[in-house]
Amino acid sequence: MGKKVDVENLVGAHEIAKRLSLKNPHTIHVWRTRHKDFPKPIAKLKTAMIWDWNDIQLWISNRSNRS
16 A cells, blocks of 8 residues: 555645745755755646645754754
8 A cells, every 4th residue: 555645744845945936836846866865756737746845844953964
């Protein structure tokens, strides 16, 4: 059985960028390829990847704590 996720927490690159106040959603894909510890998407669709917002928040928090 897969991970249970609240539908409100399902986000694509555009939603992540918007929630993080980033101007370019492509930044998310750059991070994904550049940072091996970037969260894995919970689903890969033909035209999009879907993440759990909680995973993204945790990753951002852990990166902020490194400074």
